[in-house]
Amino acid sequence: MKWRTADTVDAPLIAVLGPVRRPRAVQVLLDGKPVVTSPRLDTVRAAHVAQAVAGHLLPREAASGRQAAPTNIRWQGLVAEVRVTTGRHRVVRLVRLRPVD
Structure with missing residues (x-):
């Protein structure tokens, strides 16, 4: 019997x-x-x-009335395949990026 310690899921x-x-x-x-x-x-x-997000970035909304750091950016249009460990401490690890179908 094998125990599955992580599940791979798609997340925006x-x-x-x-x-x-x-x-x-x-x-x-x-x-x-x-x-x-x-x-x-x-x-x-x-x-x-x-490379995947180059040219498709939008600035993150300002938090608490001040500008967010320019290194924090938001863009919607990709799906990330992530591996989520099960158990007591949940760790989310990026596997790869895919364009939305």
Whole structure:
């Protein structure tokens, strides 16, 4: 018998966190809540994310009346395939990005 420790699910990409050319993480919508992926994106995935969102970025809404940092950006139009671990501590890891069908 094998125990499944993680499930792979599709989630809409709602934000990219970090420098545009080298994002540190992505934020996805899981179960109606925004969740930031962990651990930090490796070089290959960061380059892929940067290339996928280039030219399609919108500034994040200002928080508390002040401008959000320019490295926090929002764009809708990609689906992130993420692996969500099951159990006590939930970790969401980016597997890959796909365009919306």
